[in-house]
Amino acid sequence: MDLRWLDDVLTLLEEGNLTRAAERRNITQPAFSRRIRAFETWLGTPVLDRKTNRVAISPALASNEMEIRALASRLKELRTKVAHYEPTSSTVPIAAQHAPVHSMFPDLALRAKDAFPGLNFRLRAGNLSDCVTMFLRGDTSMLLCYEAEAVGPLEFGPNVKRALWGTDFLVPVVGGALRYTVRDNGAVPEDTPAIVYPENSYFGEVLKQGLRPFGTPGGSTNTVCLTAFSSGILELVIKGLGVGWVPFSMAYRELENGNLVSLANSLGKEPLDVAIYADIRSEMANTLLDFWSKGKREAA
Numbered sequence: 001m002d003l004r005w006l007d008d009v010l011t012l013l014e015e016g017n018l019t020r021a022a023e024r025r026n027i028t029q030p031a032f033s034r035r036i037r038a039f040e041t042w043l044g045t046p047v048l049d050r051k052t053n054r055v056a057i058s059p060a061l062a063s064n065e066m067e068i069r070a071l072a073s074r075l076k077e078l079r080t081k082v083a084h085y086e087p088t089s090s091t092v093p094i095a096a097q098h099a100p101v102h103s104m105f106p107d108l109a110l111r112a113k114d115a116f117p118g119l120n121f122r123l124r125a126g127n128l129s130d131c132v133t134m135f136l137r138g139d140t141s142m143l144l145c146y147e148a149e150a151v152g153p154l155e156f157g158p159n160v161k162r163a164l165w166g167t168d169f170l171v172p173v174v175g176g177a178l179r180y181t182v183r184d185n186g187a188v189p190e191d192t193p194a195i196v197y198p199e200n201s202y203f204g205e206v207l208k209q210g211l212r213p214f215g216t217p218g219g220s221t222n223t224v225c226l227t228a229f230s231s232g233i234l235e236l237v238i239k240g241l242g243v244g245w246v247p248f249s250m251a252y253r254e255l256e257n258g259n260l261v262s263l264a265n266s267l268g269k270e271p272l273d274v275a276i277y278a279d280i281r282s283e284m285a286n287t288l289l290d291f292w293s294k295g296k297r298e299a300a
Contacts, residue, residue, distance in 0.1 A: 001039075001042050002038070003072070003075055003076070003079070003113050004035065004038040005035055005038060005042070006037075006039075006068060006072040006075070007025070007070065007072065008021070008035050008036060008039065009027060009034065009036070009047065009061065009068060010065070010069060010072065010197070010261070011024050011025055011040060011066060011119065012036065012057065012087065013057065013061065013062060013065050013068075014229070016057065016121075017035075018033060018055055019124070020046070020063065021034075031065050033291060034068060036048060036125065036204040037077060038115060039157070045060075045258060046058065047061040047207070054225075059090070060216055060265055066251075070137065070139055070296055073139075074124070074139070074257070077091075077122070081266060090118060090119055090120070090284050091119075091120045091121070091122055091200055092119065092121055092122070092141060092142060092284050092285055092288060093121075093122040093124065093139065093140040093141055093142070093143070094121055094122070094123055094124065094140055094141075094143070095124050095125075095126065095130075095131035095132075095134040095135045095139070095140040095142070096123055096124070096125050096126075096131060096143070096144040096145070096236055097125070097126070097127070097128050097145040097146060097207065098125050098126065098228075098229055098230060098297055099146055099201070099203075099230040099231070099246075099247055099250065100144050100145060100247075100274060101123065101125045101144075102165075102230070102231045102250055103247050103250045104144065104165060104168075104249065104274055105123065105144060105251040107143070108276075108292060109121060109164065111292070111295055112288060112291065113289075115291060116248055116288075119284075119288075122140075124139065124140055126144055127144075127201065127202070127228060129202075131143055131144075131145060132154065135277065135279075135292065136156075136245040138279075140284035141237045141281075141284070142276065142278050142279070142282075142285045142288065143277040143278075144165075144275075144276055144277075145277075146168065146202070146203075146222045146247070146272045146273070146274060146275070146276045147272065147273045147274075148170070148202075148206040148270055148271065148272055148273075149270075149271045149272075149273070150209045150270065151202075151204055151205065151209070153273075154275070154277070156277065158279070159279055159280055159281055160277055160278070160279060160282050161277065161278050161286065161289055162275060162276070162277050163275070163276050163278075163289050163290075163292065163293035164273055164274065164275060164276070164293065165274040165275070165276055165293070166217070166273075166274045167271065167272065167273055167274065167296040168247045168248055168249050168271075168272040168273075169247070169248045169269040169271055169272060169292055170203060170206065170245050170246070170247060170248075170261070170269060170270035170272055170273055171239055171245065171246065171247075171248050171251065171262055171263075171264045171269045172212070172213075172214060172243055172244070172245050172263040172264060172267045173234075173243070173244060173245075173246060173251050173254075173255070173260045173261065173263065174188060174192070174216075174242075174243045174244075174260065174261050174263060174267075175237045175238040175240055175254070175259055175261070176200070176235060176238065176239050176240015176241070176244070177240045177259045177291040178192065178193070178195065178240050178243070178278040179240075179260075179261045182261050182263070185266060186263060186266040187263065187267070188243060188263060190191075190213070190221055191221050191222050192214070192222065192243055193222050193223075193224040193241060193242035193243070194214060194215075194219075194220035194222060194223050194224065194242045194244070195223075195224060195225045195226075195227065195233045195241060195242040195243070195244040196214065196216050196217055196219070196223050196225070196226055196241045196244075197216055197219050197226075197227070197228055197233075197245070198216070198217075198226055198227075198228055198263065199216045199217065199218065201228040202228075203215075203228070203230065203245065204216050206270055207219065207245060207270065210268070212245065212268065212270070213267055214242075214243040214244070215245050222242075224241055224242050225241065225242065229249065230247060231249060233245070233246055234246045234251060234254075235297075236252055237260065238254060238259055238260065243263065245270075248269075272286035276289055276292055276293070277289075
C-alpha cells in the first residue's frame, strides 16, 4: 500500500470534491482518481459511488475517518522510527487529559529525562473520554489523568497497571476586579459571573455531583462562558470575567502573587488523584510507571 493513498483519502473527505482534493494534493484530477482507484483495489471495496453526473463519497469511508487518520499517523511514526532508529532512544506515546498536561506533565517529563536521557514523548492531549479511547485503541501506551474521589478510578483489564503520581484539588478562584467583591466570610454574591464546565465533561460531572456553586450551568445564575478547558478557564478568571474552578496546581502561583483569590473556604474543594496508567505489554511504559510511582509528587 502507498502511504500517499491515505493522505489522498483524508483530503477527499475534507474537501468532499475530487477536483478540489486533487488541487490540494498538487496533482491532476485523472491522476488523483487513479490513486483513489488503487486504494479501492487494495481495500477490496469501492469508496466512491461513481454515477453519471456526480461522484459521492461512501458513508462507510466517512464514518471511519478517525480510524484512517489514526492509521496514517501510526504508519508515519513507524516510518520515522525505522528511518531514524537510534538504539539509545525510545519514544513513549502518552494520552493526557488537558488539565494535567498543563499542571503535571512538565514535572513528570523532566524527572524522566534526567533518569532516561534518550527518552522522548509523543503527547496526545484531549478530553478524558478521548484519551481513554486512544489508550484502549493502542494509539498510546500510557494515560495521564485526574481522578476525583467522587467518581473513583477508571477500570481497565489485566494488561493495564495503575499508579499515583500525587494529589491535587479542584478549587474555586476569582480574579481581576471581581477579587474585590469577595466578602469577609470568603464568599461572593450568588449572581457573580461564572465560567463553568459542561455537565458532560469530567470536571463538570465532579462539580455537579458535589453540588458546587459556579461549577456547571445548573450551579450558576450568571454563566458567562462554558468550556471544558481548565487552562482557558484559568486565563478568563485571571482577567476578571468570572468565578471558575481549576486544579490548585495550575493556579497556585497566581494565588501566591495575589492575582487570584481562593473561594475554597466558603465553597469547598474537590480532592483529585493524579493517576498514571500503563499498558504492561510495553516495556518502557511499565518502566516509566514504576519510576514515576516511586518518586510520587507531594500533595498540592
